[in-house]
Amino acid sequence: MVEALKKMGKISRKGPVVLVIMDGVGFGKYKEGDAVAAALTGNLNKLYKAYPWTKLKAHGLAVGLPSDDDMGNSEVGHNAMGCGRVFSQGAKLVNNSIDTGAMFEGSTWKKLVHNAKANASSLHFIGLLSDGNVHSHIDNLKAMIVQAKKEGVAKVRVHAMLDGRDVGEVSALEYFDPFEAFLASLNDATFDAKIASGGGRMVITMDRYNANWNMVRKGWETHVLGEGRQFESAHVAIETLRKESKAIDQDLPPFVISKNGKPVGTIEDGDSVILFNFRGDRALEITKAFEAEQLSEFDRKRRPKVEYAGMMEYDGDLHVPKQFLVTPPAIDKTIAEYLCASKVRQFSISETQKFGHVTYFFNGNKSGKFDDKLEEYVEILSDIVPFEERPWMKCAEIADRVIKEVDSGKWDFIKLNFPNGDMVGHTGNFQAVVCSMEGLDLQIGRIHKAVMEAGGVMVITADHGNADDMFEHGKDGSVQYKENGDPKSKTSHSLNPVPCIICDSSYEGEYETELKTGLGISSIAATCMNLLDFEAPALYDPSIITMR
């Protein structure tokens, strides 16, 4: 338990502190492909003119990733904002665990390897095959396979999702081809490793926040049951399905690798299974499908009795999965916990696609509340559509509810996430992203008006960039083009900084109008505490405002 925060006695205001997180909206580095700059955002433009604002770092070391070459993502971004400081994140912890050999000394690894050897059964790996380092890294997988062979496992099967969302939108063969060659180089009389199934990450297995369990059902059928369209290799599957479906990697239909009509790697009783993704949001549902005694979300048809482990513990409240390879960052003393201890009434909202971001990620990957009486979480149901077809998503519905809650006077701290810049940004469709930003801007204007009328303060920021960087650029900064002359779309997050605008309805000179520079998004937590008239805990990264 944390202690109540100390009141500063410097700020008194009628209305709430409203933290608006514009997911995936940064400051573009290049003019071309910056959909944030290209959009008509009259409201944001006005706010930049009227209020103090600064830029915050949202990638790499500033959010606990291994290096400044790593783009930010929602997990590490919301963790940082929610706990006020920076923890070494999954990507880094898994690297360390493999480099030091700690993973292979651990009881979970030993148990799964022993199980596969004792039963002369298969060790399966399920996960995202790329070096995106948001959910997984291919090098981790390779290290585990090499080690499995060394320890005498005879049969390895890999169930691999195509990425195209944290890496180039049609880059899958850059990972799959060398990976198949890597497996071939390991195979000999004692060892047999193969890719057994796969598909686009937005089609199978990696759903999140219960948005679309059909994806998990399809993943189960593909990986576990071996049901689906058969191909002789992942390479052939990807080439064929690309030609037929015209889909980019993340949307490629599922495939099963077979020999003589028989899938090469269904998951059977006695097998061991490792989900090698380290990030939890898109790992929880498939984990539930393996672990739950009863599953109401879909009919598994057959549930093999396996030893199942995740790369990490994905939910620190519910302790899911039961077994994992690497201990997650010990994120504690979050802003929500401090605010509950200080009797601050808090309201959190987003639509399904980002609901867990302002709850589970914000609370350090814990799904529960700290205090039911002080906190309310609201989820607006997301549409199940390609978001380039509905780029406004549910931003108006989120704003409607936020305005209602601001008007109610019930809350001291309101936080919300608008998914538009990110979810539409990932589609790579420039026009749709511009539209998403314009839709979002209208809602920012509405919320701003309500907060000002209520005598509150609105803090506008983001967890990382995406919409600000929609074209591929070469090393020299030039736009990369496709054969047909269109710019190559960039579907992944950017390395760009994000805004922090402080729109204070009742500013009376309590703090300097010049905001600090050079800080990261972890400073959002202390800033919100100050705006609520609390001293931030000494262990938190500095506030963006300097109190007078």
Ligand SMILES: O=C(O)[C@@H](CO)OP(=O)(O)O
């Ligand atoms: O969609 C996701 O899972 C990631 C990208 O891999 O995006 P975000 O971190 O914004 O949730």
Ligand SMILES: [Mn+2]
């Ligand atoms: Mn995000």
Ligand SMILES: [Mn+2]
């Ligand atoms: Mn994203």
